[in-house]
Amino acid sequence: MSDRTNRHTLERNLISRPQAVIAAEQKRHDHARVRGLTAIFTVLVVGGGLAAFVVFGPLFRGQIALQAILVGIVFGAPFLASFIMMLRVPPPPFEASGDARREMDQKQVQWRIALLTQVFVLSLCAAETFWLWPRLARVLGWISALISLLPVVFIVFLVISSLYMNPSWLNPDLRRFLDDEVTRSFRARAQRLGYLLMMFVLLGFCLLARISAQAAAQFMPLGLALGAALPILYFVYLDWQADRGG
Amino acid sequence: MVERRLENRLKEIRGARGLTQADLADMVGVSRKTINTVENSVFVPSTLLALTLAEALKLNVEEIFTLERR
Numbered sequence: 330m331s332d333r334t335n336r337h338t339l340e341r342n343l344i345s346r347p348q349a350v351i352a353a354e355q356k357r358h359d360h361a362r363v364r365g366l367t368a369i370f371t372v373l374v375v376g377g378g379l380a381a382f383v384v385f386g387p388l389f390r391g392q393i394a395l396q397a398i399l400v401g402i403v404f405g406a407p408f409l410a411s412f413i414m415m416l417r418v419p420p421p422p423f424e425a426s427g428d429a430r431r432e433m434d435q436k437q438v439q440w441r442i443a444l445l446t447q448v449f450v451l452s453l454c455a456a457e458t459f460w461l462w463p464r465l466a467r468v469l470g471w472i473s474a475l476i477s478l479l480p481v482v483f484i485v486f487l488v489i490s491s492l493y494m495n496p497s498w499l500n501p502d503l504r505r506f507l508d509d510e511v512t513r514s515f516r517a518r519a520q521r522l523g524y525l526l527m528m529f530v531l532l533g534f535c536l537l538a539r540i541s542a543q544a545a546a547q548f549m550p551l552g553l554a555l556g557a558a559l560p561i562l563y564f565v566y567l568d569w570q571a572d573r574g575g
Numbered sequence: 576m577v578e579r580r581l582e583n584r585l586k587e588i589r590g591a592r593g594l595t596q597a598d599l600a601d602m603v604g605v606s607r608k609t610i611n612t613v614e615n616s617v618f619v620p621s622t623l624l625a626l627t628l629a630e631a632l633k634l635n636v637e638e639i640f641t642l643e644r645r
Contacts, residue, residue, distance in 0.1 A: 511609045511618050571612045 515567040523560035530556045582643045586614040588632060602631045 493516075530552040538545035589599050589610075596610045603610070605624070612618035613628075620628070629636040 509606050509609050510621055510624055511606070511612050514618060568608075571608045571617060573611075 511571055512568070515564055515571070518567065519560040519564035522563050523556065526559055527556045580643045581616070581619050581640055583613065583616065583640050585610070585628065585639055588634070588639060589614075592632075599628075599631070603627050 534545050534549060534552060537548065589596070594602075596607045596614070600607045600610045603624075604627075609618070609620075609624070613620050613624075625636050625640055629639055632639065
C-alpha cells in the first residue's frame with residue numbers, strides 16, 4: 330500500500346470514525362424516544378387488554394366471536410409492538426466498539442426480558458382462555474379456529490425470536506458478535522430441553538388420547554405453549570447467570 | 576475413562592495485567608459474557624477462542640488452559 334493510500338486511510342479513520350460515532354449517538358438518542366413510546370404503548374396495550382378482557386369478557390359470554398376478537402387484540406398488539414420495538418432499535422456502528430458494544434450487550438438483555446415478559450403474559454392468557462378454542466372451532470368453523478390458535482402461534486414465534494434474534498438483527502457484524510459461542514451453546518442446551526419436554530408432552534397427550542380424545546385435543550394448545558415457553562425461560566436464565574459477576 | 580476438566584488461569588492473568596473483563600473482551604472481539612463464563616469454567620471455549628485468547632495475551636495456550644484430572 331502506498332504512503333498516499335496510507336495517509337488517506339488514516340485521515341478517513343481520524344475524521345469519519347468519530348463522526349460516525351457521533352452520528353450513531355445522535356441516532357440512538359433520537360430513537361430512544363421512539364423506544365420509550367413503544368414500551369409505554371406495549372404496557373398500555375397489555376395492561377389495557379388484560380383489564381378489558383377481565384371487565385368486558387363476561388359481558389360477551391354468549392358471543393364467542395367478540396370474545397375471540399378481544400383475545401386477538403390482547404395477544405396481537407403486544408406482539409406487533411415488540412417486533413416494531415426490535416426493528417426500531419438502531420444498531421451502533423460495529424467499528425465504534427467498546428462502549429457501544431457493551432451498550433448493545435445490555436440492550437440484548439433488556440430485549441430478552443421484554444420478550445420473556447410477553448411470553449409470560451401470553452402463556453397466562455393462553456392458560457386462561459384455552460377452553461375457548463375448541464368451542465370456537467365447533468361454532469365458527471376452521472378459519473376462526475385457526476385464528477383462535479394465534480396466541481399459541483405468537484408464543485412459538487416469540488420463543489424463536491428470543492432464541493435466534495437480537496436487537497441488532499439488522500446489522501450483520503453485531504448479529505455475529507452477539508451470537509457468540511456462549512450464546513450458541515446456551516441455545517443448544519435450551520433446544521435440548523425443549524426437545525425432551527416436547528417428547529414428554531407428546532407422550533402425555535398420547536396417553537390422554539387413549540382415555541379421552543376430546544380432552545387431549547383440548548389441552549394440546551396449552552401443552553404446545555408450555556413446551557415452547559419453558560426452554561426460553563431456561564435460555565434467559567442461563568444468559569442472565571452468565572452475565573452475573575465479573 | 577478418567578474424567579478430565581479444563582482449568583484456566585484467565586482471571587489471574589487478566590487481574591495481573593490490570594485488565595477488566597470488558598477490556599479483554601474488546602481485545603479478543605467477544606462479549607464480556609464470554610470472558611466471564613470462561614473464567615468461571617461455566618463454558619469450555621472452542622480451540623479457536625482459546626488460541627485467540629492466548630494470542631491476545633501473548634502467551635501459549637497451555638499457560639492459560641490446563642487439563643486437570645479428577
